[in-house]
Amino acid sequence: MTRLNTTRFALSVLLASSAFAAVIPAQAQPMMGDMGMHHDDSRMHERMTKQMEKNQADLKAKLHLAASQEGAWNTFVQATKPPAKPIAQGVDRAELAALKTPERLDKMNAVHLAHQKAMETHMKQRNDAIREFYNHLSAEQQNVFDAETLRGSSHMMGPSGKRD
Secondary structure, eight states, X not given: OHHHHHHHHHHHXXXXXXXXXXXXXXXXXXXXXXXXXXXXXXXXXXXXXXXXXXXXXXXXXXXXXXGGGHHHHHHHHHHTSOOSSOSSOOOOHHHHHTSOHHHHHHHHHHHHHHHHHHHHHHHHHHHHHHHHHHHTSOHHHHXXXXXXXXXXXXXXXXXTSSBO
């Protein structure tokens, strides 16, 4: 009798888990987008911009800038703002659909190279602005800047400096 109860229990657990597994994808459908996940670029951009502004305000407070450094700070903030719109253009899916596979591969490669070039240009301008601002800082301020920006560049790492 015990073996029969165990079998019934196992069967009921299996049925319940199967029913649960069938319900999950149905519940997830409203969240699904073209890429298989909910994605809102404008909201994400807004959150990132607010976080960046907060980080810059914190950095400015820690640097204790002199009045003579305000111009350099403002130039730095303007030059390091993320672009308001995407750096490179997306791909027109209808145009891709009309192409044969080799042509589509060439088109995708060309788009990738253009995006990579635009990113390199943006990063160079940003890095030049950071170097210019850094040169306006005192040695003590440079130490603060070094410590604060190191922490910011390791946002994917834990307190130990290793990936979480």
